[in-house]
Amino acid sequence: MTKLSLRQSVVTYLLIGILLVIFMIPIYLIVASSLKPAAEMFSRPPAIFFTPTLQHYVDLFTLRPFHRNLINSLIVTLGSTAFSVFFGTLGAYALARIRHPRIADVAFWILSMRMFPPIAVVVPYYIIFKALGLLDTPLALIVVYSTANVPLTVWLMKGFFDEIPEALEEAAQVDGYGVAEIFWRITLPLAAPGLAVSAVFCFIFSWNEFLFALMLTGSNTQTATVAVMSFWSSDAVQWGRIMAGSFIILIPGVVFVLTCQRWLVKGLTLGSVK
């Protein structure tokens, strides 16, 4: 890339300015509407300067048990993340070390499980959990989210393990370490960034998920995304509350983008872009 002339730079900034406005308006609206008094929610022209109120946030936690929804989301999210990172990492290590001509196919096959449409397994899950009496328990969602999170962790961690030289492990073996010990003390610490990346992706996926949460939770385990959707009812739409809840839910994702942007490409493109 060469340096742009002054005119080109101005045009570039102008175009980017337009794009930024378009792409940021919905996010601005979430934040602004969560702080706007209900009377000014749809005022014409849109009230840019208004007296902000925290009323919607207060309502969220007093009129609605949103803290319980957040705790439910957190239990399911952390549970599924821990479960998926643990099992995904083990499988990834095996795939990185086994030398077999068809091992790449196995890895692809595992990854493909993540890509299947969730709606296709909602029906069997609903029936299975109903029979087991697990509907409306956090365990149901923890298990279901692992269908997406375990394959993703396997795939991401395999990439990290592939880059750790086997000679390092063999050197440790000469020092008398066993296979499990080598994995735990030598290889895993070297792959620590991978663990962090995988955990973050599992976290965001589970935190944001809606379809399974809608179908498999009930009053005891309703997660935050389902709760926000439930504020939408045809007779009295509580936009302030919806936006306040939405803002709280989108915080982890935004923090992730702002802090670990370089991992985003790897995780979201499944390594197809280096």
Add this chain to the structure above:
Amino acid sequence: MTYVRSRNRRLAGTFLLPTAAVLFLTTIYPMLYALWLSLRNYDLAKPFIPRIFVGLKNYREVLTSDAFLHSLVVTFKLMAVTLSVQFVLGVGMAILVTQRLPGMAFIRTLLLIPMMISPVIVGLVWLFLYFPELGYLNYFLSMVGLNPIPWITSTQWALTAIAIADIWQWTPFIMMGTAAALQSLSPEPYEAARIDGNSTIDVFLHVTLPQLKPVLISLMFLRAIDAFKIYDIIFVLTKGGPADATETIALYIYRQSFTFWRMGVGAAASFVSLIVISVLITLFFRSMQKSAASR
């Protein structure tokens, strides 16, 4: 040493067992169960009808029903529109944000935010914008002299409304992938092309684009796979309506299973959609292997 190495690898291979067991229980078993369901008359609304084996009856019903074929058409229409806009816009944005100008890194970061937002919330904020009578989008249109559009209440516009929300959320994905690829291109072909006196557009078309091709193909398949599964945004904005204007495959399955409680039919439709998506996934893997081989 080679003996030790192969023995280690075998031992490391045992690490696969717990993962395989988990994947079997959480993914493969439910899918087999879906297959079993799809061959049965399984109607939760009519518990008195025995859940007998009916062979391929559910599949025959799904594949010959207008509603299912319509949902396939809607799904692919939506996919075609969102993918093409996301590509043109995303690649354009990638070129802009990879210019060496102050502030670009921060601008790039800001533009990535939509992707990380829960699709339900994306749906809700666009519902806020589209809302009949009140929503701001028609107000903005009226400022530039356009007539209000019945975004989510007319069969003519509802699919466009959904496409816009999806484009807003996922164009940054194409931008991000393309920008990463652009930044890793080697500079030599550019210098050569410039010395030959080619215009900027020529250089882009004949030097940059061919180099980006493998990455763009991979990104396209990833988007296609996701577009095929689109559910949450539609659920929030239109629930498949008005009439069946926005009923994609996912919504068709949902309606059969949880509105009509015809689990067998829902499962059969699920399996048909699994087959379609398997084709997309296979093509994605092929493209990935190809681009890995060419690196």
